[in-house]
Amino acid sequence: MFSEQTTGRQKVERISRRVQEIPPSGIREFFDLVMGRDDIVSLGVGEPDFATPWHIREACIYSLEKGYTTYTSNQGLLELRELICEEVQEDQGVTYSPDSVLITTGVSEASDLALRAILNPGDEVLVPEPSYVSYKPCVSLAGGRPIPVETRREDEFRLTPEGLEREITPRTKAVILSYPNNPTGAIMERRDLEELVDTINEHDLLVISDEVYSKLTYEGRHTSIARLNGMMEETIILNGFSKSHAMTGLRIGYAIAPQEIIDAMNKIHQYTMLCAPITAQMGAIEALRNGSVEMERMKREYNHRRRVFVKGLNRIGLDCITPGGAFYAFPSIRRTGLGSEEFAARLLAEQRVAAVPGNAFGRCGEGHIRCSYATSLEELKIALDRIEEFVNQHPRG
Amino acid sequence: MDDDRLKELLEVVEHSPKIPPEELAEMLGVSVSEVTQSLDELEERGVIRNYKAVIDWDALGEEYVYAIIELKVALEDRSGYDAIAKRIAGFPEVRSVHLVSGDHDLSITVRGRSMKSVAFFVAEKIAPLKEIRGTVTHFVLKAYKEDGIILFDDERPKRLSITP
Known part of the structure; x- marks a missing residue:
């Protein structure tokens, strides 16, 4: 009834300008190339290759049998929030009240809520790049302006105070830290974070710290910036169960933040999501109660693959920093003389290996590709052989 | 290391x-x-005892019959359970021997080529031992998991090839 013909309006006007202005995802474009092919080895997958541990799935099934199919409170089950506080206390030595925890539908929802809760139109948010693809569009959708901050190979893709300082303006409201990092695998150790604190405080910035890969830290232990002196009051911690407990499809995450920010986030959440799915909340409770053995087992396997794969890339001549966390390697492909997109497209066409072009994660990702090693050792070895052949066939011209 | x-x-x-x-x-x-x-x-040091494959003989079509057998033991002298357990363990038909808690004492698994051969083995070699006071034989109908390895193939959902 309200089709274009009857209203006489142009189709383009139906879509908000804000959405129109968001560029299409670089990953999405590449996805279309890969779709429907089953002869490829894919290093493009940003999720565990393990199924959710059985005891967690079983807890979800049991909760369904018992009829746990209702809404929960907006903020999420108290038991889950208490368990999260216990874990954060144990891991980071910081004490939060369960009132300061909000259970969300994945970390994706949590980061969206955090941005919408704090941004006024025109506020700037610093996004260190290469970076997960969602932050910049989410900042724009929340009315803010995303400002990329380049990190460099020489710094092992860590954010430095100089890099941060360079992009700060009077309109800068927050900085997003995402370590262990997707796509580089970079981590920020305690001393790296300490170096940032003065700059953050001087400019009165909020920190949105996406720590979804924190449990997959292979070199040392993960440090949350919230545990550093005075930073608890300035930090919104985002975390979830997708990567640590292989629960991506269950969509369950959380935010922990100063009370007024959590209350603001909950205000949006109650109108837009109401609550996170109860089945996934029940699974998350089981994950926190009894999930450490399976989690350690998966982490150990990732670590084995990481060592084999990164060594293999460097042997082939694709220079790669040792990723301290997550499950990605981010090798440089400069020696081939090809751009990221061309490299990825030709690697797929000629050798049937899918990796994601580095520039999908920001301009400074150019000259790299992202390879996920969340796939079996057998597949990784086949991929290495094929990449080697590809590199040999494309010596710098 | x-x-x-x-x-x-x-x-x-x-x-x-x-x-x-x-x-x-x-x-x-x-x-x-x-x-x-x-x-x-x-x-x-005897920490690694063996390197062993888990084989699903059913998948090859080989007919093996497995039985779990509960044994009640009455100790005759001070040699304890070890003597009788070792004696039983010596038979190649016996795949495992465990001393267990509960209403029987030893639990063993036996493999044979037919139900008859397993039954005769128990009747001729195990039951007549003077310490054995009773046996209960459970023939295995189907193996679902062996040594921590799942033996049934369920189709696994596929992940998308490219995700952020």
Whole structure:
């Protein structure tokens, strides 16, 4: 009834300008190339290759049998929030009240809520790049302006105070830290974070710290910036169960933040999501109660693959920093003389290996590709052989 | 190699004994000689007893019959359970022998080519032993999991090839 013909309006006007202005995802474009092919080895997958541990799935099934199919409170089950506080206390030595925890539908929802809760139109948010693809569009959708901050190979893709300082303006409201990092695998150790604190405080910035890969830290232990002196009051911690407990499809995450920010986030959440799915909340409770053995087992396997794969890339001549966390390697492909997109497209066409072009994660990702090693050792070895052949066939011209 | 690495090595080898030392070394981030040396040492100490494959003979169409047999034991003298357990363990038909708590004493598994051969083995070799006061034989109808390995193939959902 309200089709274009009857209203006489142009189709383009139906879509908000804000959405129109968001560029299409670089990953999405590449996805279309890969779709429907089953002869490829894919290093493009940003999720565990393990199924959710059985005891967690079983807890979800049991909760369904018992009829746990209702809404929960907006903020999420108290038991889950208490368990999260216990874990954060144990891991980071910081004490939060369960009132300061909000259970969300994945970390994706949590980061969206955090941005919408704090941004006024025109506020700037610093996004260190290469970076997960969602932050910049989410900042724009929340009315803010995303400002990329380049990190460099020489710094092992860590954010430095100089890099941060360079992009700060009077309109800068927050900085997003995402370590262990997707796509580089970079981590920020305690001393790296300490170096940032003065700059953050001087400019009165909020920190949105996406720590979804924190449990997959292979070199040392993960440090949350919230545990550093005075930073608890300035930090919104985002975390979830997708990567640590292989629960991506269950969509369950959380935010922990100063009370007024959590209350603001909950205000949006109650109108837009109401609550996170109860089945996934029940699974998350089981994950926190009894999930450490399976989690350690998966982490150990990732670590084995990481060592084999990164060594293999460097042997082939694709220079790669040792990723301290997550499950990605981010090798440089400069020696081939090809751009990221061309490299990825030709690697797929000629050798049937899918990796994601580095520039999908920001301009400074150019000259790299992202390879996920969340796939079996057998597949990784086949991929290495094929990449080697590809590199040999494309010596710098 | 430190203790943690050693345990990690054992956990890998326990599930995948076929991985060559060169690859084990890469997986663990140690040298090849460290791996071979540690394995030799562990074998010598009797920590590694054997490298074994889990085989689903059913999948090959080979007919094997397995039985779990509960044994009630009355000890005749001070030699204890060890003597009778060792005696039973000596038969190649016997795959495992465990001393267990509960209303019987030994639990053994036996493999044979037919139900008849297993039944005769128990009747002729096990039941007549003077310490044995009773046997209950449970024939295995289907194996779902063996030594921690799941033997049924369920289709696994596929992941998308490219995700952010």
